[in-house]
Amino acid sequence: MFVDYAKIKVSAGNGGNGCVSFRRQKFVPKGGPDGGNGGKGGDVIFRVDSQLHTLQDIKYKKSYSAANGGDGSSSRKTGQNGDDIIIPVPPGTVLTKVGEKRIAADLVKEGDEFQGAEAGLGGRGNHEFATSTHQSPRESEPGKPGEEFIYELELKLLADVGLVGLPNAGKSTLLSKLSAARPKIADYPFTTLEPHLGIVKYGDFDSFVMVDIPGLIEGASKGKGMGIRFLRHIERTSVLALLIDITDEDPDATVSTLLDELKNHNKALLKRPRVVVFTKRDLLPAEAELPQLKDGETASFISSVSGEGLSELVPQLAQLCHED
Numbered sequence: 001m002f003v004d005y006a007k008i009k010v011s012a013g014n015g016g017n018g019c020v021s022f023r024r025q026k027f028v029p030k031g032g033p034d035g036g037n038g039g040k041g042g043d044v045i046f047r048v049d050s051q052l053h054t055l056q057d058i059k060y061k062k063s064y065s066a067a068n069g070g071d072g073s074s075s076r077k078t079g080q081n082g083d084d085i086i087i088p089v090p091p092g093t094v095l096t097k098v099g100e101k102r103i104a105a106d107l108v109k110e111g112d113e114f115q116g117a118e119a120g121l122g123g124r125g126n127h128e129f130a131t132s133t134h135q136s137p138r139e140s141e142p143g144k145p146g147e148e149f150i151y152e153l154e155l156k157l158l159a160d161v162g163l164v165g166l167p168n169a170g171k172s173t174l175l176s177k178l179s180a181a182r183p184k185i186a187d188y189p190f191t192t193l194e195p196h197l198g199i200v201k202y203g204d205f206d207s208f209v210m211v212d213i214p215g216l217i218e219g220a221s222k223g224k225g226m227g228i229r230f231l232r233h234i235e236r237t238s239v240l241a242l243l244i245d246i247t248d249e250d251p252d253a254t255v256s257t258l259l260d261e262l263k264n265h266n267k268a269l270l271k272r273p274r275v276v277v278f279t280k281r282d283l284l285p286a287e288a289e290l291p292q293l294k295d296g297e298t299a300s301f302i303s304s305v306s307g308e309g310l311s312e313l314v315p316q317l318a319q320l321c322h323e324d
Contacts, residue, residue: 003056003155004054004154004155004156004157004195005152005153005155006055008151009064010064010065010117010151011044011064011147012119012120012146013083014041014069014120015039015145016040016070018037018072018140019036019074020033020035020126020139021074022136023075033126033127033137035073035126036073036074036125037072037078037079038079040069040081040121041067042066042083042084042085043115044087044147045086045087046089046095047088049088049090052089055089055093055153066082066083066085068143069082069122071143072122078122079122084119089153091108092107092236093155094155095153097152098152108158116149116151117147117148120143120144120145120146120147121143121144123142123144124140124141126138154232156233158236159210159233159234159236161208161317161321162210162234162239162241163210163243164234164241164243164258165258165279166245169279170279171212171213172196173279173304174302174304175196176198176304178200178310178314195212197211198210198211202315208317208318210317211237213231213233231262231265234269235266237272239321242255242275244279244299246301247283248291251291255295275299278299278300279302281306281308282306
């Protein structure tokens with residue numbers, strides 16, 4: 001199951017309590033204070049693990065707590081520090097504290113870390129309070145509480161080329177033809193219910209990553225259909241490919257709809273290099289007039305079934321990726 005959203009509570013460990021203790025040694029009738037300090041609690045740390053691809057494991061565990069620090073003891077022994085808790089997340093995870101608009105962390109590369117909650121420090125034992133005028137202190141400090149937050153986690157897939165189009169525009173078929181990805185393909189809208197990644201190889205050793213997101217419809221950026229949930233997955237793409245069914249009766253309106261939804265979701269998407277690709281070329285007779293776009297958009301024509309145009313499309317996309 002592909003899961004790209006989770007909300008969890010994280011709690012860092014509390015610090016251990018300081019100890020009140022006095023030395024008890026033979027022939028030392030008035031031993032001084034020797035109560036030790038409490039240990040530090042454990043931190044909560046988010047860490048990128050490139051072996052993960054969804055937030056599924058995190059979604060179904062609602063709460064994460066690090067260990068508390070141990071209490072101090074006699075002989076000035078400091079309590080044991082609590083163990084940190086490491087929460088592995090997939091590359092592309094964005095963390096936001098509930099109630100705040102500012103992004104707390106954007107974890108992209110293997111090994112990237114973010115301290116989600118800081119542990120409490122241990123309290124001081126009574127030996128820390130001894131002075132020349134106060135030689136037998138009986139006070140100590142309790143451990144400090146660890147931080148506690150609720151985080152929203154969003155996964156934004158990392159890809160070079162994002163396929164954008166209306167439902168049943170041929171995105172999944174194209175991805176399956178160019179890569180080893182095998183998304184569900186059928187001749188009805190909303191076949192794709194989750195994003196799919198595929199590696200497109202070209203030349204001898206080069207490749208780029210392509211993502212197919214579920215079809216967009218007008219109003220997707222406002223939550224209609226499934227668009228708002230999946231539009232985030234093209235935010236990191238370098239190049240956009242707008243796929244239009246060649247039998248579309250008004251391709252200019254379709255391009256306009258797609259661009260409007262991209263703009264409403266994130267204006268920066270309109271600045272990305274893009275290509276318009278008419279799919280299903282095999283549905284038109286060879287002698288049929290090909291559609292032309294009015295707004296200066298140039299278009300390519302392909303058939304994922306016959307393979308027509310694919311050998312020209314791949315290097316075009318690759319070049320745009322390198323130019324970015």
